[in-house]
Amino acid sequence: MQHASDPYDDEVLYDPPGPAPVHYAERALLGALLLEPALLAALQQLEAEAFSNAAHGALFSAMRRVPVPEPVRHQAGPFWVNAVLEAALPDARGLTVSYLHTLISACPLLTHAPAYAAIVRAEHARRTIRMHSGHLAQDAADTALPDRATSVLARADGLAQHLDELSGRFPAHPGSLPRTTVPPAPAGGTDEEVLDEERMLLASAAVRPSAIKEMRWLTADDFTLSAHGALWQCLNSLSHRGDPVDPVTVLWEAQHHGLLASGFAPDEVVTLMSAPAGSPEHWGTRVIERALLARAGEVARRIGAYTDDPATTVHQLITGSRRALADLTAIRTRWHQATAPLATPALRPGVAVSARAGPQRPGTTAAAVRSASARPTAGRTP
Incomplete structure (x- = not known):
């Protein structure tokens, strides 16, 4: 049967x-x-x-x-x-x-030909927006791209330009926001190396708290692990007040932020803050770039959901897609601040170096930096 x-x-x-x-x-x-x-x-x-x-x-x-x-x-x-x-x-x-x-x-009816043509044009606009959002999602997830952040932002610019062109053909009208319910992002595990880089940032910032004030482009929401973001807030609070910064003071501040009540043990905080390696700027740039890519993927998924909903009109689709891209603007601005090259007086005129670059070679992992910092150098007493 x-x-x-x-x-x-x-x-x-x-x-x-x-x-x-x-x-x-x-x-x-x-x-x-x-x-x-x-x-x-x-x-x-x-x-x-x-x-x-x-x-x-x-x-x-x-x-x-x-x-x-x-x-x-x-x-x-x-x-x-x-x-x-x-x-x-x-x-x-x-x-x-x-x-x-x-x-x-x-x-x-022959006289309805313009209306039929408008339907064809509107559905074509839906397909082209879906194509652009698909490219944005693909680049955001493609770890093989040599400069993924730049490629992703170029895709976002292409989508924004396309939406500008479409808005001239399909003017917005009241009630143009989509009513589509965007499904939650699929759950996935967190790479241990990603968490290790966040730990390196926190530990190195505790050793060099002067860098914290220069890193206003980094926020707690940029961290993959919310507990790491909360510790970054603790470091910022201490730095803003001019209080001493070390593993013990950070632990005390973490208690006031309610971090210990959420399951973070005191010895974990002290151990994490006591193992610095590299520069805060270097690890901070890695963290915000990862947050930028994650936000771009979220924006692409949101726009893709709009295009997949047949109830979404072309007017709603254009307005909703532009609103979604606007959510990428703030973190994009902060990423540019983190990676902007600043002139260095010691160099020849016209030569610039990024103030965010750490002492590591590009692609150096947190584990490798930690291992290198733990090895004794020549002339050092073991």
Whole structure:
């Protein structure tokens, strides 16, 4: 006995879901143009790429290339239909005269052709926004990219520019925010090396508290582990008040912030703050860059959810996507502050060095730095 969930059930196998609403709009529009080619003059903003069906796009492209016949000649016979079919066949071999007549019968009203074209353009805008957000998500997750942060921001700029172009074609109106519920991000484990870099930042900042005031571009929300972010707040509080900073004072401040009540043991705090290696700026840059990439991935996932919701109008999609990109702006500004090269007087004029660069080579891991700092150097008494 077969059930609906059975993959070999004939009904499931041979009864695919119906086409999307835009498919009917494309057919109605093409049918209107086959009936009345003069309507093409009012569709200058529509391009062949806007059609979701490749054969429909090839047919519309052929209509653009074939001269529009005089009304009298068009009424005399199917000259326009035959010429369009001949021009479209090299790009859409499956087209037939029968299908073109099906398109003609699929058009409810000739006068509604502009409305059909607007539907086609709106659905194309949805697909292009989905494509841009997909590229943003891909770059945010691609660890093989040599300069991932720069690539991600370039993708975000491309998406923002595309939204600006679309906003000129689809002006916003009241109530343009999406109502889509964005699903939570999938749960995933935290890389131990990521946590190790955050620990290195906290420990090195405790040894060199003067760097904390210069690192206003880093916030507690940038940390992967919330407890590490809370310890960063403790360091900032001590630095802001001008109080002494060391493992013991940080522990005392952590108690006032309620961190110990949340399960962080006192010996864990003291041990963490007693193992510095490298510079705070170096590790801080790593932390904020990771936060930037995480935020970009979240923005891409949000926009992707908007585009996947068929109830979202193109106006809502544009407004919601721009609002989502705005959430990337603040952390982007702070990332630029963290990585901006500052002129150094000791260097030749025109040469700059990043004030955020640590003493480590690019790609050096926290574990390697800790291991190197623990090894005795020549002349040092073990």
